[in-house]
Amino acid sequence: MPSEPRPAPFRMPERIFAELAAGGGSPEAVAFLERAERARRLLLLRTLLDRLDTLRTPLSPPGEAWAVLKEAAAVAPGPVDRLLLAPATGGWIAHLLRRLHGTASGPPLWAEAGHLCALALAASVRAGTRADLMVSLADGGLPLPGLGLARLPGAEGGLTVGHARTSGGELMLSGPGRDGGTLSVTVRPATQPLPAPAAEAAVSVVEASVSAAEAPVPTVEGPVSSVAYPVSAVEAPAPAVEAPAPAAETPAPASGAPVPTVEGPVSAVAYPVSAVEAPAPAAETPAPASGAPVPTVEGPVSSVAYPVSAVEAPAATVEALAPAVEAPVPAVEALAPAAETPAPAVEAPAPAAEAPGPSTWLPLRTLTHRTPEGPLAIPLEDLDPYRDLDDPLPPARLDADEAEAWQRLFEEAVALLAEPGGDGPGRLYPGAIRAVVPWGRTGTLPPAPPTVLVSASSGDSFGAMVIARPSSAVALAETLVHEFQHSKLAALLHLFPLLDDDREERYYAPWRPDPRHLTGLLHGAYAFTGVTGFWRDRLAGARDDRAADTAGYHFALRRLQSRLVVRTLLAEGRLTPQGRALVSGLARTLDGWLREPVPYAALTRARTAAALHRTEWRLRNVDPGVETPSDGPRFRPDRTSWPDVRTHAFADRPAAPHTADEHLAAGDAAAALARYAGQLAADPAEPHALAGWIVARAVLEPGRATRRMLARPELLQPLPSG
Known part of the structure; x- marks a missing residue:
């Protein structure tokens, strides 16, 4: 009796997993993730049709x-x-x-x-x-x-x-x-392509929705349920514990095998106090904070809200890290000819014949980007009701001037990303972006801020990013990198269970005002490793000392913060084998970057900014009246969100400091300490000033006592004399 045919599973080649685990991803790696997302999409669509x-x-x-x-x-x-x-x-x-x-x-x-x-x-x-x-x-x-x-x-x-x-x-x-x-x-x-700067005439536009290595076209013949696709839900959260740092950071092995970098227990201190001590030998260069590290949604915003187990098709195995095995494309039968039909290289938009007038037809605008292979058209999505992260929205049509501002800024940002380099973290080919969703404004007034105030992405919408337009191309380029990192990790989470997460929000994330769960930490670590690489490229290409100082600050700050979170993830023991391989790959990338030189002033400001954030986070979140249990700190019932004003403020060294923060950023800890003490005289428990006082004191008097203050600042009695 012949056996039932088995659907072919996805097999991810080890080299592709290694690329993604390092935080980067070549076009080939991104194309593989897209094929996997395609299979998942068709499975979910089949499930939906059955239910309807x-x-x-x-x-x-x-x-x-x-x-x-x-x-x-x-x-x-x-x-x-x-x-x-x-x-x-x-x-x-x-x-x-x-x-x-x-x-x-x-x-x-x-x-x-x-x-x-x-x-x-x-x-x-x-x-x-x-x-x-x-x-x-x-x-x-x-x-x-x-x-x-x-x-x-x-x-x-x-x-x-x-x-x-x-x-x-x-x-x-x-x-x-x-x-x-x-x-x-x-x-x-x-559609309506927005004119690229210096464009001469309308040209046909490549639909930027499918990678060059495109999967076979979907076909409706045959049950989609036959697809071998692992629908592993990432909902399994794990108990979290404050991320204490190991006494010494073990550099990850150079071998290709993704082996965990940090072995053994972590020390009692949850933050590398070297941020305010003498410069560490051979590295800890702070990472960027300029352009505006994007306040983003860390974690697949909607990717885990739907229990994928509802998919009635048999969830098949995904064999990751299959050595020496190329990745056969899964046998997805879903929508049309079974033969592989790649999209035409160039597709012209339908002519606007019989133009019905603006009142009857609103065209989707597309951001135009020229490449050697031809122009790309990336949707500037302000009309589709499902463009946001979850609930349907009415159209929010951009004014013509705002749409053109997006086109100009996007072209400048993409030019930055196109500077020479490899496929490592921080790199992004613009054709991988599937949609840009403007957020929060439809006109050019009031003027856009220099930084990105809001950005987000969803695991359900691979390659799309919701962004509040900034005025700075550097800020937009950094955000594009950041959000695409989230898309890549969300696609990996759809393929492999990477961690066991109980969704308890108890961990310190250096880019958030609130405690996070492990999945959020993993998303943050992956996204900010990409951001770190972005600023590393800016540092390498800096044309003057000021640009090098700013890029060096962001590079040093983000590499330090990302490595701290990676250490937490490795120490918690909640990673699956694939998750440990992934996080160990990030550790190897960051360990290498921590050895790279950064301008000394930028490195010092980055370390100080990192220490300030963690100190203020603990003062605002951790309950000083509760002894820290083994499973992490207990949090204040009255805690609220707070603005992180220092991360960006410390990006540039003040020429004429006036405030306490400015003096600390300028390297004058004594003047800063006196000013913080003056503020605390009026309100001894004010967290922002108290955090500054503690860090300034640690800079001036490094030693065991100040290390204890930095480790548990919430225990400090608010009676500093200055």
Whole structure:
């Protein structure tokens, strides 16, 4: 009796895992992650379709929409595959699955499920096929994912049902009007590339949604459940303990084998006090803090909110680190021709013939970037309802001036990232970005701040990043690197269980005001290793002393902070074998960087800033009245969020210091100590001033007593005399 055919598992070659574990990732490594994300996406989509079969809806049933998608995929497999793998499609699938599991809320379920009809219509427009579907309209608008938004002027407000037909790339949309009649409009959907600086004429644009090593096009023939894809949920949090640092940092082995760097117990002190002592031999160069280390969402924002175990397909094994075995692409049967059909190298946007006017069609704008292989088009996504991290949003159309400001800034940021270098941490090929989602502003006024105030990403939306636009190209470039690191790690977490996390928020994260869980620590360590590499490249390419000083500060600060968190992760004993291999790879990268020289003044400021952050964090979070138990500190019931104003303030050495912080950043600890003491005379328990006083005192009087103060600053009686 013949045996059942076994689906082929993903096998990640050791060299690709090693690249990713080091914090970097070549285009080949990123392409492998995208193939894995594709398999996961199709599994979740199959699960969703099965669950929607019995949903009562006034719209066309899911089976009809899926048939339209299948037909379009047979004609134009590349564009339809990219549509299904777009970040917003992943956000919709994950959100709707959470709705079905009762862990999310939103508009009526039939309306959200009806987004499948919008996807089908977008696919039909791309392929030039015919479709006839009943759709959900929001205030008379129908989003076409990857294309834009069709609108019926004068339509009835709220959620209504409309009728949409496509033929030859045109969309005919009708729906109820405010006066009780029926409105209709015909549009030819097309995106709108933003003009690149110094652009001469419109050129065809490469769809930046699929890597060069593209997976075979999805096909609907055959059950998706046959795909061998490990749906390991990363929900397993682990008990956390304050990250104490080992007495001495053991450099990771140079061998290729990903072996844990830190063995053995950690010391009682949770922070390397060398930050305020004499400069450590041969390294601890602080890391960057300029451009604005992005306040980001550390951790896959929505990737673990949906219990992937709901996927009814058998979760297959992922064999990571399979030595000397290349990565065969999994046998995913899902949407169209089984043959591998790479997307065309260049795809021109549909012509804007019969321009319907701005009131009936809002095109999706794309950021244009020219490469030797041709231009890239990266969606500047302000229309899709599932562009954010979870709940659906209404459109937030950018003004034309704001969209052009994004284009200019993006081109400058990408030029920075394109400077010569390898594939290591801090490097990012712009074609890997799948979407940029503007946050918080739709116009150019008030002027954008120099730093990125908000950025975030989601494991459900590979390659997308939500960003509040800064005015600085360096800040945007740093944020692009930071958020793409989150995407890579989220993809790895979908493949392998990396740690056992109980989600207890009890660990110190040097870039956060609050305690974090282990998954958040892992995301932060991975993201900031990339940020550290970004600033290392800026230091190497600095054209003058000032630029070298600023880049050196950020490089030194972030390498020190990232290594501290890596030490915590290794010491906790909660990593799986793959997780330990990954974190050990980060340790090797950071250990090498800690030996690299940095301008002395920048290194000193970085160490001081690192000590200040940890000291203030403990003063604001840790309860001094509770003895620290073996499983970590106990936290104050009255703790609140607080702004970290020092990390960026210490990036540049003040020329004419006035405040206590400025004197400390300038290297005058005595003047800083006196000013902090003056502030504490009015409020002896004020955490910001008390943290400054403790660190300034430790700089002036290094020794056992000050090391104890730095280790447990919350125990200090707030009665300093100065």
